[in-house]
Amino acid sequence: MGDLVDQASIPTKELEVVPKSHDDSYLRPPDTSLGERPCCLGDRCICVWMARWRYGDDTNLAFVGTEFLLPSQRDAFLADGTLPPTPGKCLVCSRYFHSFLYRCARSDPTFRPSASISLQAYGNALGVAKGESVPTHASVACDADGYRQEALLFVDEEWSNTAAARGGMSTFLWRPCVKFCATHYTYVCDPTTELPRMIQRNVGVAPDAEMGQDFRQPAPSSMAGTELAAPSPPAAS
Amino acid sequence: MAPLHSRFEDAGVLGALRRLYRRLRIDYAHTIDTTIGTLPAWVQTPVFEDAVAQCNPATHDAALVRGMALVRAQRRLRELVDAEAAVDAERGGEDGDQLSETDLGTEPLQPVVEPTMDPHRVAAIVRLCHGELLEAYARRRALQLCAVNEVVVASNQQVEFAQLCHDAGMVASWTSAHAEYLATVDDLMRCCPGPRPPTVLELLVPAPELYTVPCAANNIDLIALYERAATPKACPKASHCLLALLSRVTNAGSRGWESTLEAVVRDSDGAVRVCMHAMGVALSGMHPCLHPAARRSWHVRLAVARRWRACNPTADFRELVRHSPVAVKEVMRLHLGTMLAEDAATLEAMAMTNLPAGQLSLPPRTVAPTCLQAAMHALAAAGEELALGGTAASPSACINTHLTSEPRSRKKTVPRPNVNLLTGAALGAAKLTVPLTYCCSWLGGRSGPSAAALCSATTVVSSLLSASFRAEYVPFWLHSQQHGLRASRLDAAQYQALHEQSAAHRMCALLDERTALRIQRLALTVNEASLLTVAEAMALLNLNLNLAPPSAAGTSGQAGPVRVADYYDEDDDDAADDADDADDDAPVATSSACSRVVQDAEQSVLALDARSAAMLMLFARCCALRSRVLAYDLGPTTRAAQARAVCRRLLVEPDEGETHEQAALRRLPAHCTQLFACSECRRIVNARQDGSGKEVPFNEVCALRRRRRRRRA
Numbered sequence: 001m002g003d004l005v006d007q008a009s010i011p012t013k014e015l016e017v018v019p020k021s022h023d024d025s026y027l028r029p030p031d032t033s034l035g036e037r038p039c040c041l042g043d044r045c046i047c048v049w050m051a052r053w054r055y056g057d058d059t060n061l062a063f064v065g066t067e068f069l070l071p072s073q074r075d076a077f078l079a080d081g082t083l084p085p086t087p088g089k090c091l092v093c094s095r096y097f098h099s100f101l102y103r104c105a106r107s108d109p110t111f112r113p114s115a116s117i118s119l120q121a122y123g124n125a126l127g128v129a130k131g132e133s134v135p136t137h138a139s140v141a142c143d144a145d146g147y148r149q150e151a152l153l154f155v156d157e158e159w160s161n162t163a164a165a166r167g168g169m170s171t172f173l174w175r176p177c178v179k180f181c182a183t184h185y186t187y188v189c190d191p192t193t194e195l196p197r198m199i200q201r202n203v204g205v206a207p208d209a210e211m212g213q214d215f216r217q218p219a220p221s222s223m224a225g226t227e228l229a230a231p232s233p234p235a236a237s
Numbered sequence: 238m239a240p241l242h243s244r245f246e247d248a249g250v251l252g253a254l255r256r257l258y259r260r261l262r263i264d265y266a267h268t269i270d271t272t273i274g275t276l277p278a279w280v281q282t283p284v285f286e287d288a289v290a291q292c293n294p295a296t297h298d299a300a301l302v303r304g305m306a307l308v309r310a311q312r313r314l315r316e317l318v319d320a321e322a323a324v325d326a327e328r329g330g331e332d333g334d335q336l337s338e339t340d341l342g343t344e345p346l347q348p349v350v351e352p353t354m355d356p357h358r359v360a361a362i363v364r365l366c367h368g369e370l371l372e373a374y375a376r377r378r379a380l381q382l383c384a385v386n387e388v389v390v391a392s393n394q395q396v397e398f399a400q401l402c403h404d405a406g407m408v409a410s411w412t413s414a415h416a417e418y419l420a421t422v423d424d425l426m427r428c429c430p431g432p433r434p435p436t437v438l439e440l441l442v443p444a445p446e447l448y449t450v451p452c453a454a455n456n457i458d459l460i461a462l463y464e465r466a467a468t469p470k471a472c473p474k475a476s477h478c479l480l481a482l483l484s485r486v487t488n489a490g491s492r493g494w495e496s497t498l499e500a501v502v503r504d505s506d507g508a509v510r511v512c513m514h515a516m517g518v519a520l521s522g523m524h525p526c527l528h529p530a531a532r533r534s535w536h537v538r539l540a541v542a543r544r545w546r547a548c549n550p551t552a553d554f555r556e557l558v559r560h561s562p563v564a565v566k567e568v569m570r571l572h573l574g575t576m577l578a579e580d581a582a583t584l585e586a587m588a589m590t591n592l593p594a595g596q597l598s599l600p601p602r603t604v605a606p607t608c609l610q611a612a613m614h615a616l617a618a619a620g621e622e623l624a625l626g627g628t629a630a631s632p633s634a635c636i637n638t639h640l641t642s643e644p645r646s647r648k649k650t651v652p653r654p655n656v657n658l659l660t661g662a663a664l665g666a667a668k669l670t671v672p673l674t675y676c677c678s679w680l681g682g683r684s685g686p687s688a689a690a691l692c693s694a695t696t697v698v699s700s701l702l703s704a705s706f707r708a709e710y711v712p713f714w715l716h717s718q719q720h721g722l723r724a725s726r727l728d729a730a731q732y733q734a735l736h737e738q739s740a741a742h743r744m745c746a747l748l749d750e751r752t753a754l755r756i757q758r759l760a761l762t763v764n765e766a767s768l769l770t771v772a773e774a775m776a777l778l779n780l781n782l783n784l785a786p787p788s789a790a791g792t793s794g795q796a797g798p799v800r801v802a803d804y805y806d807e808d809d810d811d812a813a814d815d816a817d818d819a820d821d822d823a824p825v826a827t828s829s830a831c832s833r834v835v836q837d838a839e840q841s842v843l844a845l846d847a848r849s850a851a852m853l854m855l856f857a858r859c860c861a862l863r864s865r866v867l868a869y870d871l872g873p874t875t876r877a878a879q880a881r882a883v884c885r886r887l888l889v890e891p892d893e894g895e896t897h898e899q900a901a902l903r904r905l906p907a908h909c910t911q912l913f914a915c916s917e918c919r920r921i922v923n924a925r926q927d928g929s930g931k932e933v934p935f936n937e938v939c940a941l942r943r944r945r946r947r948r949r950a
């Protein structure tokens with residue numbers, strides 16, 4: 001039986017492991033002056049749509065996300081400005097694709113990883129994708145600078161009894177991937193650059209530093225009416 | 238457990254306020270310019286303290302006057318919008334002429350405000366009136382599209398209607414949150430009589446936020462739990478009740494639903510709270526699955542919320558479970574829909590693969606499902622009756638009065654307008670609607686392929702081999718019973734004898750060695766071999782379905798392909814004589830409980846000639862063995878990391894020029910680098926620590942079990 005591992009094993013993809021801090025640095029608009037590229041989905045980028053749904057069509061918090069680069073790709077970019085030949089998706093859109101394709105494969109026993117399927121998000125067509133093209137990277141899970149278990153795609157053991165899990169999508173069983181969930185993202189305005197960006201909340205192993213908990217600090221009992229006049233930092237628009 | 242959203246910003250309330258106000262400004266530009274003017278930004282700001290600061294007379298002169306002027310202007314405009322909506326209703330929903338302020342008659346007296354009024358209350362009143370105005374506007378716009386008891390059909394109107402439903406629901410949560418805040422402040426003020434009433438700050442009332450009132454946006458976040466619906470073992474036992482609820486809400490039938498609810502009442506306080514929250518949301522209409530005109534005013538919603546809060550979660554929920562289980566199912570469907578709206582990728586995937594949960598698409602993505610909307614209308618009416626009826630009214634009685642399911646046949650007889658016949662301007666102008674009807678079995682079923690619909694060749698052959706074995710075993714068992722012997726467990730010799738006597742086994746044993754080896758290699762090479770259907774496996778083995786007539790070999794004795802069914806008949810002449818001719822042509826399934834798919838697959842196998850069937854059976858047996866131990870190649874990086882970890886754990890330092898892998902394989906015993914599994918109980922025998930059980934360096938479950946068994950023996 002031991003020989004079976006070498007002779008008849010199911011192949012998986014070697015993936016780069018990405019820490020959460022690396023992901024956090026890509027939840028912003030691209031700096032085109034440095035040569036960064038926007039998400040290849042353009043106006044259909046999910047970062048744009050989530051902001052419009054939350055803050056209205058004319059919000060200044062809507063932005064097209066930065067093309068997500070893996071740590072090795074970023075190192076190459078910082079070294080000599082090299083970017084992947086094909087423009088890629090931003091982190092949020094990439095997670096949406098991962099979640100969508102995995103759920104399709106998990107729900108449909110006839111799913112073929114090599115087939116192109118059309119994708120939609122929030123009622124918008126996003127193009128086509130193949131199951132065998134995901135996952136593109138793995139995330140650090142349940143460790144420092146990593147993600148909590150509930151932030152990851154839940155891949156159960158039954159998944160191994162599907163054709164997709166024994167073919168092009170076998171890696172999902174072994175490599176942790178962060179799922180897409182709209183509640184994990186909050187828009188803020190960067191106080192230094194005044195540009196919008198996103199913050200991940202309630203997904204990291206470490207407590208959220210910027211957003212804190214879901215409740216505000218109570219007002220001190222000595223607070224007088226005049227002190228209330230101090231404006232709080234604008235959160236939206 | 239955390240709510241889906243806890244702030245207006247995250248839920249999209251601010252977006253809804255801005256969208257509706259922008260449209261209101263377009264439709265009522267003149268009136269707004271003359272009354273409200275430019276709306277101050279603090280009216281819509283998410284930070285309540287900012288609004289309070291702007292209403293503070295200590296820092297802003299005439300802040301109170303400006304605030305109350307805004308209240309007056311917004312109330313007047315809301316009355317105008319309501320009056321125009323009434324005119325529209327008289328004209329059958331057509332957009333009527335705009336009324337002027339003079340058409341409204343005398344303005345009612347405004348409440349007298351003391352100069353010392355707390356800025357918190359002023360800010361809350363202004364923002365409440367703003368929400369009330371936008372709700373009225375959404376109501377009018379929605380009534381222009383369809384009446385309360387109707388739903389739009391044309392796609393362009395559906396998009397607009399869905400957005401209106403969503404925005405109105407969001408704005409309602411804004412209005413109700415401020416109403417609840419003001420009501421709480423007033424209640425506390427009344428409770429503190431004295432020469433100097435306390436200030437609002439001293440009362441420590443939390444600022445109005447999304448969490449102030451129960452609404453769909455602050456439903457409990459159970460997305461992570463729902464993901465595990467197919468694998469309950471991955472969840473703690475305490476959450477099984479809730480998981481069962483979420484799994485069963487998408488079933489069409491009600492079988493098992495009431496018993497699940499009873500288990501919830503008995504075992505899980507947390508699940509009861511989730512259900513009570515969802516029911517409170519539905520009764521007060523604080524969700525997007527409602528026609529904006531069907532949502533009650535904030536006065537009624539406040540009364541409903543307070544009445545529902547006063548209910549006993551145990552006694553009243555038990556009564557609901559007993560008398561209105563269908564209503565609980567609908568509200569839990571709404572709860573699931575709001576969760577899936579946040580997990581958009583899952584919802585889209587479920588819709589694409591035709592899973593029932595994929596139908597739970599809510600505004601603003603699409604218009605809510607007709608039956609869900611009808612159920613929510615009924616529950617909103619029940620909530621109003623409950624609030625107005627006082628403490629004497631029973632929740633289940635009110636719900637049962639309004640929520641009545643109509644038979645599906647009646648629903649189908651309603652003619653649906655043909656959108657395809659209308660084009661261009663005609664489509665835009667026409668009001669294409671269908672009436673809202675409720676049928677409790679609206680959700681469920683599946684039109685796409687499911688896992689059960691695809692039966693693998695391994696499963697089919699397994700059931701056939703099992704039937705073949707039973708054919709030998711049952712006579713033996715009957716014989717033993719007649720002689721007073723118990724034959725429930727076979728020893729090795731009996732098993733071997735019976736197994737080798739079975740027709741299927743004898744047929745497979747006739748295959749030549751070369752063919753058998755080729756099939757074994759094929760089964761080991763193809764990763765998904767055990768998942769192939771009969772047709773796919775036959776294609777892989779290059780087999781043809783040879784439908785030779787049974788008489789070809791059986792009656793004339795000429796050489797020809799022998800069917801598997803004939804092979805069975807040869808063995809049992811008596812049975813063949815007694816059997817009906819029709820039955821010979823159509824082999825029966827191994828079990829009457831089999832699905833149609835399994836029966837068809839079994840018939841395909843039985844229709845094969847003997848050699849092909851033997852090849853297929855051997856292939857399936859090899860596949861079954863292969864699928865019991867799936868081997869994955871995790872790549873050289875993981876392999877090296879694992880070898881390094883093993884070496885570090887066992888204090889093996891690699892020599893110069895030696896890798897960790899080589900060191901581990903050469904110097905360590907086999908049980909340190911390879912897994913040893915027990916073929917009997919399928920457990921791992923290696924010393925290991927899997928993180929479960931007691932805090933010990935390692936556990937040897939299987940070895941311990943085997944040792945215990947040996948001792949007992």
